[in-house]
Amino acid sequence: MSGYMAGIVAILCINLIFAYAIFVTAAAGQLNLGGAGFQAIGAYAAAYASSVLMQPVWITIPAAMAITALVGFLISFPVLRTRGVYMVLATFAFAEVVAGFLLRSTTFGGAIGMVVPDHVGVPVLIACAVGVTLLVFYLMATRVGLAMRAIHDDEPVSTIMGVNVRAVQVATFTLAGALAGLSGALYAHHFSFVEAQYFNALLSIYVLLFVLIGGTQTAWGPLVGSLFFTLIPELLRVGGSWRYVVFGVAIVLMMAIRPEGIVTRQLVARLSPRNWLTRRKTVLGERHAG
Amino acid sequence: MSGTAATLKKPQAALSRPVLIGAAIVAALAVAVAIGGKVIAQQIVSGLMLGAIYMTVAMAFTLTIGVLNFLNFTIPTLFMLTGMVAWGLVHRGFLSFAGGWAWLLALVIGVAVTVVASLIVERFTFRYLKTKHGDATEHAIPLVSSLGFLLIFEHLVLIAMGSEAQRFQIPFKADIHFFGLVLGGAQLLSLALAVAIVAVLTYVLKHTRMGRALRTIAESPDTASLLGVDVTRIVPVVFVLTGLLAGVAGALFTINYGDVSPFMGDHVGTKAIAAMVLGGLGSIWGAIAGGLLVGLTETLSIHYFGGDSVQMVVWGLLLAVIILRPQGLFGTASIGKGKM
Numbered sequence: 001m002s003g004y005m006a007g008i009v010a011i012l013c014i015n016l017i018f019a020y021a022i023f024v025t026a027a028a029g030q031l032n033l034g035g036a037g038f039q040a041i042g043a044y045a046a047a048y049a050s051s052v053l054m055q056p057v058w059i060t061i062p063a064a065m066a067i068t069a070l071v072g073f074l075i076s077f078p079v080l081r082t083r084g085v086y087m088v089l090a091t092f093a094f095a096e097v098v099a100g101f102l103l104r105s106t107t108f109g110g111a112i113g114m115v116v117p118d119h120v121g122v123p124v125l126i127a128c129a130v131g132v133t134l135l136v137f138y139l140m141a142t143r144v145g146l147a148m149r150a151i152h153d154d155e156p157v158s159t160i161m162g163v164n165v166r167a168v169q170v171a172t173f174t175l176a177g178a179l180a181g182l183s184g185a186l187y188a189h190h191f192s193f194v195e196a197q198y199f200n201a202l203l204s205i206y207v208l209l210f211v212l213i214g215g216t217q218t219a220w221g222p223l224v225g226s227l228f229f230t231l232i233p234e235l236l237r238v239g240g241s242w243r244y245v246v247f248g249v250a251i252v253l254m255m256a257i258r259p260e261g262i263v264t265r266q267l268v269a270r271l272s273p274r275n276w277l278t279r280r281k282t283v284l285g286e287r288h289a290g
Numbered sequence: 291m292s293g294t295a296a297t298l299k300k301p302q303a304a305l306s307r308p309v310l311i312g313a314a315i316v317a318a319l320a321v322a323v324a325i326g327g328k329v330i331a332q333q334i335v336s337g338l339m340l341g342a343i344y345m346t347v348a349m350a351f352t353l354t355i356g357v358l359n360f361l362n363f364t365i366p367t368l369f370m371l372t373g374m375v376a377w378g379l380v381h382r383g384f385l386s387f388a389g390g391w392a393w394l395l396a397l398v399i400g401v402a403v404t405v406v407a408s409l410i411v412e413r414f415t416f417r418y419l420k421t422k423h424g425d426a427t428e429h430a431i432p433l434v435s436s437l438g439f440l441l442i443f444e445h446l447v448l449i450a451m452g453s454e455a456q457r458f459q460i461p462f463k464a465d466i467h468f469f470g471l472v473l474g475g476a477q478l479l480s481l482a483l484a485v486a487i488v489a490v491l492t493y494v495l496k497h498t499r500m501g502r503a504l505r506t507i508a509e510s511p512d513t514a515s516l517l518g519v520d521v522t523r524i525v526p527v528v529f530v531l532t533g534l535l536a537g538v539a540g541a542l543f544t545i546n547y548g549d550v551s552p553f554m555g556d557h558v559g560t561k562a563i564a565a566m567v568l569g570g571l572g573s574i575w576g577a578i579a580g581g582l583l584v585g586l587t588e589t590l591s592i593h594y595f596g597g598d599s600v601q602m603v604v605w606g607l608l609l610a611v612i613i614l615r616p617q618g619l620f621g622t623a624s625i626g627k628g629k630m
Contacts (some may be wrong), residue, residue: 003508023340031430040620079613082612082613082616084359085355085359085361085571086612086616088361088430088433089563089612090562090613092563092614093567093605093608093609096560096599096608096611097605097609099601100600100602101602104598110598111598112594201560205437209437210571212434213434230394237398241445242445242448242449244441244442244444245442245445245446247438248440248441249442250577251434251435251438251441252438252439252442254433254438255415255431255432255434256414278557288559
């Protein structure tokens with residue numbers, strides 16, 4: 001694998017894990033525009049544990065995940081008091097506070113950033129990304145996943161049907177924290193350097209776009225969204241800014257033509273090999289469309 | 291307040307609280323001036339001037355949220371577009387015929403371009419808001435489209451005019467000295483203009499047919515169209531006003547500080563969002579109060595805690611307000627709860 005390819009694969013793996021962090025809350029109907037804040041906490045926790053406390057990688061990464069999971073758990077209580085636009089703004093504000101704190105803090109290097117001594121290679125990143133993908137696919141197939149989908153589609157009805165909405169939402173925020181922390185810790189260890197400026201509002205926006213363009217209905221969404229967003233800019237070698245213009249146009253068209261994202265439940269049902277055999281495409285299609 | 295619309299009536303308890311908060315802020319500022327003297331007074335004046343810019347942009351945000359429940363992320367780029375278009379026109383010499391007034395003409399054209407850009411955004415974002423998918427994240431559709439437009443506009447400007455900050459020359463420089471405080475002439479003009487816009491907007495919303503249509507849509511779009519409001523024709527008005535407010539704010543910023551860059555909207559835009567939330571979503575007076583408050587918080591936190599602290603102080607305040615008092619310091623509780 002060439003250095004160029006390795007670079008793309010590394011950033012793809014990190015983005016994918018990060019996208020799944022945002023996906024698990026979005027799949028339960030909660031939009032998080034503060035992803036960069038959680039990722040920054042994970043990255044800095046790993047960096048601090050590695051460079052100051054001199055801990056090995058197998059301690060720093062789980063520790064970073066535990067810390068971000070705790071932050072996700074604690075922040076979920078105030079954030080879940082809000083909804084809709086307010087939740088988008090509250091999470092956005094959270095990320096800004098984290099970035100502002102890290103930029104100012106002398107413990108964490110301030111604007112200079114921190115050097116991370118231990119390096120984690122591409123194979124580990126791939127293994128983590130595959131692991132997280134399988135975990136989220138499994139999660140979406142369990143009763144918890146069903147409850148998340150129910151809350152996403154209709155919260156009041158889920159409550160009536162006996163879903164503990166509050167518990168599911170707190171759990172998804174905690175899991176989202178852990179996954180974002182993992183992606184941040186891997187970022188810190190792979191690139192051996194963290195700086196607060198990287199974890200800016202634009203990063204939060206991009207990762208939310210990965211998820212929403214990919215689709216929040218199935219676990220395929222973030223996978224397709226991250227691949228699309230990471231690979232398309234590489235394939236579109238049309239020079240600097242034009243790339244982003246094409247990208248912006250693609251987003252606007254996407255929302256106009258297929259606002260539920262690239263992958264929907266209906267599409268998954270249609271492409272599933274089981275349905276090719278049973279020839280019940282239309283019936284299944286209708287059932288999943290509802 | 292004679293009971294024409296439910297939104298105009300405010301219960302007495304809700305009215306007294308914003309007044310109390312406002313009085314507390316004014317009292318705190320008076321104490322600060324009494325202790326700190328002229329230095330603090332100057333900081334407060336600069337903060338209010340900066341706040342005038344924030345409040346104009348915050349009004350653009352609050353209008354689209356209040357009427358359409360749509361967080362329009364193109365507003366920062368609309369703000370930037372005015373300044374950059376004006377600079378481009380002057381720099382390339384297209385306006386040399388206008389002589390000494392070229393700067394003013396350039397800014398007027400800049401605002402006009404911004405309004406057109408805002409209408410393009412309307413065509414591709416809001417029209418699709420009505421596509422329902424029975425889905426809790428559906429309000430995100432126009433939000434995501436507006437993020438797409440943010441990328442398009444910002445990078446088109448980068449392609450056309452480069453990424454460097456540019457100097458926009460204004461032929462006059464009139465600082466007014468008032469009891470030993472320096473007041474920028476351009477800043478005073480901008481404050482006056484901002485206040486005038488607010489007054490006109492408040493009048494239009496309260497006393498004209500158009501304003502009543504807008505307020506009806508804000509209450510319930512479905513009921514509005516049942517009662518004969520042509521929603522698809524009224525909605526572009528919101529976007530014209532949005533473009534106008536963002537454009538005028540951009541022009542005022544350009545006059546005040548004399549610098550334009552493709553990224554000038556990012557900082558102002560996020561501060562304006564903070565201002566809007568502080569004041570209360572969907573409330574014009576909230577946007578005004580919030581804008582001035584953020585301007586003051588910014589200059590005073592720079593003075594007391596140093597330059598890096600602004601982000602943390604402003605957004606920390608915002609996070610606290612969203613969680614403790616989601617309707618904002620000056621807003622009422624009814625806005626932004628599951629419309630459309």
